[in-house]
Amino acid sequence: MKRQDNRRDDFESRLLGQLQAIVAARGDEASRREAVAPAPRPSAWRRRAPRLALVGALALAAVAVALIITAGGSKSSTAFAVEPRPGGGVTIKIFSLEDASGVEAALMEAGIRSQVTWLDAGMVCKEPHYKSSAIHSSGGGTFGGMTMGGPGAITISVGDSPPSRIGEYKRGEISHAEFQSSLAERANLNLDPEDFRPDQTVIISGAPVPYDGDPEGGSITKFDVAEGKVEPCEPVPAPPGAGTNAFALTQEGGPGYTPRGDSSLPAGAAATALHRAAAAAGSSDTALAPPGPGKFLYEKTKVVELEGWLPRGEGKGPKDHPRYFVQINDPKARYALVPRTRQVWTAPSGKTHVRETLGRIRFLSTADQRAWEAAGSPPPWAFDPAEHPIARDASGRLEKDYPRESFRGRHEFRYLGRLARLPTESEVLRLKIEHRPSSGAPVAASPATSARGGGTVEGLLEILGEPLTPPAVRAAAFGALAEIPDLGFERGVTDGAGRRGDAIGWTREAGFGNRYIFDPRTGELLSDAEFIYDAKAADYPTVPDDTPFRETVHLRAAVVGTIR
């Protein structure tokens, strides 16, 4: 599965994204109503037509483009194909890294100015050859560029993005995994000509990489946005180490999902542990039903995050409110693991009460620990009494209580209730997650190294992470995992609460890995973590390898009658 490495955005962009999701959901509702009972277009729209003549050249170009695309057929060469999309716009599918000027022309015709360069293996464009810029996309957020790698065609869609399924996700009609795969079904890159300023250009450069025994079976492609003048690309050899891109694609070739485990373990070790977990889960007598009126679903977790302490709050905040901890990597920061216990009570209405208690902050080095204590042990911003209403619990730890609404609001338990209707037979469950029909001959499980297999693993682990999943479905999920070849598996791993179990893991991007720890004796999911296994590659040079980045330890789930 190809990944996107988008740049950081800010409060205003995040808020815009959330608000647009709300508006999009309302828009979907309006469309649905129109489909059911279409009304004649109000005359206001016809009145708008003469106004178009006063609008700028870009709009007229958009009209012209729309006419060309809908009037003409598809243009293709053996290297790429251009297909019109319903409702306007095109999808450009790039099958091989040839005919860069043809791709440029196709993009230009669709309203996007670009510079496309296909390079030989191991080469990159000499930088800098343009001024980096960003576009603010109508989908919310900022796009500054991305690098992607893997086998298969590169798809670029130009024009309106396909409708988001976030409304269905929020109403509990589809799961998180389904929502994520709807995003993945979109093209690798979505470009809307209207998001571009006239002086902006998309810079595309790509080179083949070996994949699966084929010396040019995959590619690494870099997308960027430039403003102003763009110089021609001058190919130069890639610097050493650049053969590994953000997706752990190495010169030897490799997929987007790289399972990570203990390769010294015998071949059937993972399956044995997972079958054991399946049996334990299936025979469990603790089953949670969604809470009825007056009751709450109670979940207790411990979240441990890597945060950096800046002793003098350098450069951040006004002088009477220094920012002690930062969550981004900063070479001046001294790193600590910041644990907080999180208790959430969720009512059937979706309203929640959250209580977070700050635990003991442990710095990665004792010298830093002492320095922080000498400075008065300042808490992170989220627990700073000067910033929030913070109390202390009976042991004196900083604690805050606040109400919230669950992500799906009143649909929360409707979504979680769907888990009870999942198949209880492993193969059937797996195929359902993979969106494949399950009638007929059994279909072999895709390996965890493939995009499909990796995505299936994530989907199954998501099911196991939900507290309301019934025992029979949990057993099926473990059973399905046991059938997936090439899982990254480790034995004897310790979670953030000191409990031991086995783990399934993989690499997601440079230096970062994911690890799900489960207990085969009880069939419980103990924790899920993102951790830094290669600090240099992850760009955290002052942190040792194998440091947790963010771990959520599952401590308790129950249905209770009160918030206490």
Added chain:
Amino acid sequence: MEIEPALPNPPSSLSRRLSVVAAREHGVGPEQLPLIGIDADIFGAFYREHIDRVEGFVMRRVGDRERAADLTAEIFIAAIDSAHRYRPALGSPRAWLLGIARNLVAGEWRSRDRHRAGEERLRGSALLDSDDAARWDARIDAASRSRELYAAMSRLPDGERAVLELVALDELSLAEAAEALGIRAVAARVRLHRARRKLRDVLKAPGEPDAHHPTARKEGRS
């Protein structure tokens, strides 16, 4: 007989795309405003046009960063919810949005200690990260004088206070303030004059002796 639907009809894809371009170039006009509640792109253009203004408006009145972020989100949500009821007679889109902002912030100010009950679809404060926090704190700090004025103005009658707010805090012209409040310019001028006379001391330039200067500093960490 056609019954007007509660939500406006979604436009065809081509005309929609062109209206988005128009919105981005010239701002969301009165004809397009009802669409901000159902069209994500037109909403996006509206948001970008007004977000800075809304944030400034809120920060000049509310010194608590998290409440300011919450209010910013609530103002846009209220705009989304009521956009379909907008009619050009209510004023320009900017004036309309300012009216929403005033109502929400005023409600906040008067009942500061009241725990905000009811449904909160979206908590703006949850979207602030530490970089945003630093940036907002700087802006909130810079607006502290405005908040002092705002606090002082609370003693004025509503009508006079409203005009003075928009002129002295938000730096609107008298004509813009009149439009935002839905009153005639003449009436606005009279109210402004009365308000200024009553708050003559508070509106002295900083540094001058100031008998009515309320202190509203937060306790900070050193």
